Amino acid sequence: MDGSINFTPILEQVLDEVRPLTLQGKVANYIPELGHVDRNKLGIALYLPDGGTYTAGDAHERFSIQSISKVFTLIMAYRKLGDSLWQRVGREPSGNPFNSLIQLETDQGIPRNPFINAGALVVTDVLCSQYVNPHLAILEFIRQISGVEDINFNPRVARSEAQHGFRNAAMANFIKSFGNLKSPVENVLETYFRQCSIEMSCAELVSAAQLLVHYGTALGVSEALLTPSEVRRVASIMLTCGTYDAAGDFAFRIGLPAKSGVGGGILAVVPGRMALCVWSPALDAHGNSLAGSRALELFSGRTGFSIF
Numbered sequence: 001m002d003g004s005i006n007f008t009p010i011l012e013q014v015l016d017e018v019r020p021l022t023l024q025g026k027v028a029n030y031i032p033e034l035g036h037v038d039r040n041k042l043g044i045a046l047y048l049p050d051g052g053t054y055t056a057g058d059a060h061e062r063f064s065i066q067s068i069s070k071v072f073t074l075i076m077a078y079r080k081l082g083d084s085l086w087q088r089v090g091r092e093p094s095g096n097p098f099n100s101l102i103q104l105e106t107d108q109g110i111p112r113n114p115f116i117n118a119g120a121l122v123v124t125d126v127l128c129s130q131y132v133n134p135h136l137a138i139l140e141f142i143r144q145i146s147g148v149e150d151i152n153f154n155p156r157v158a159r160s161e162a163q164h165g166f167r168n169a170a171m172a173n174f175i176k177s178f179g180n181l182k183s184p185v186e187n188v189l190e191t192y193f194r195q196c197s198i199e200m201s202c203a204e205l206v207s208a209a210q211l212l213v214h215y216g217t218a219l220g221v222s223e224a225l226l227t228p229s230e231v232r233r234v235a236s237i238m239l240t241c242g243t244y245d246a247a248g249d250f251a252f253r254i255g256l257p258a259k260s261g262v263g264g265g266i267l268a269v270v271p272g273r274m275a276l277c278v279w280s281p282a283l284d285a286h287g288n289s290l291a292g293s294r295a296l297e298l299f300s301g302r303t304g305f306s307i308f
């Protein structure tokens with residue numbers, strides 16, 4: 001695809017086609033505060049290195065990034081620990097739902113990958129050991145790489161999740177029992193719930209993802225934050241684990257490394273080529289945005305933006 005194409009009409013057409021799907025699926029309400037979001041919201045943003053940013057629909061409205069935050073915390077922890085990170089968390093798809101506890105016992109508290117909740121808690125624990133105020137460090141990092149200074153937490157969402165986060169608390173305690181959480185469980189959970197409550201728009205997420213598109217160089221940051229080979233590894237984990245037990249189906253239908261969140265956002269990235277973010281709050285049974293997944297599928301099918 002060449003940079004002179006105007007992608008806005010393609011994005012608008014994709015949104016028009018998937019709009020009926022926003023009525024299907026379920027807005028996540030196991031975090032009660034997320035259940036109040038309007039299911040009619042639908043936005044998409046595309047960043048191309050040689051073409052800039054294209055947007056359609058509600059691309060500038062902020063939503064709860066939830067598990068998309070796991071991409072940013074993984075990058076931060078990877079920067080700090082390098083390959084020794086993989087002693088504490090694996091990089092194999094789990095084939096199980098994002099909040100499953102089932103493999104943790106047989107795997108001795110080493111979560112399968114950094115994008116299921118168990119793995120993300122370990123990654124957040126790494127940041128708790130590295131920073132005095134890890135939640136502020138995460139926010140600062142996201143502000144820095146996106147170039148948007150007023151990105152923030154939503155304290156109501158963080159509190160709502162803390163009040164109902166029994167599974168995550170069980171998981172964190174279980175991992176701690178195997179010695180794979182170093183900080184107190186309460187600190188790790190508090191940081192994790194806050195990072196999940198960060199609000200960004202599709203346009204802001206594709207800005208932040210420039211770090212991966214440009215092989216480690218972020219917007220407005222002079223030094224490289226990751227090496228090109230680290231970027232390829234993060235993208236590979238997005239492809240194999242970023243959409244949980246639907247990752248195989250995502251690779252088959254869409255062919256893009258992607259990370260979803262229960263706020264209804266999905267961020268897809270191809271290093272060197274593009275970042276694409278879609279938001280529609282209603283989710284399918286795997287916890288991935290239903291209309292959002294279809295939008296990515298239509299877009300990649302129509303433009304040939306697939307890694308395969």
Ligand SMILES: NC(=O)CC[C@H](N)C(=O)O
Pocket residue numbers: 065066067068098099117161168196260261262263287
């Ligand atoms: N898949 C997700 O977005 C899950 C994130 C959510 N905060 C949770 O821990 O349940």
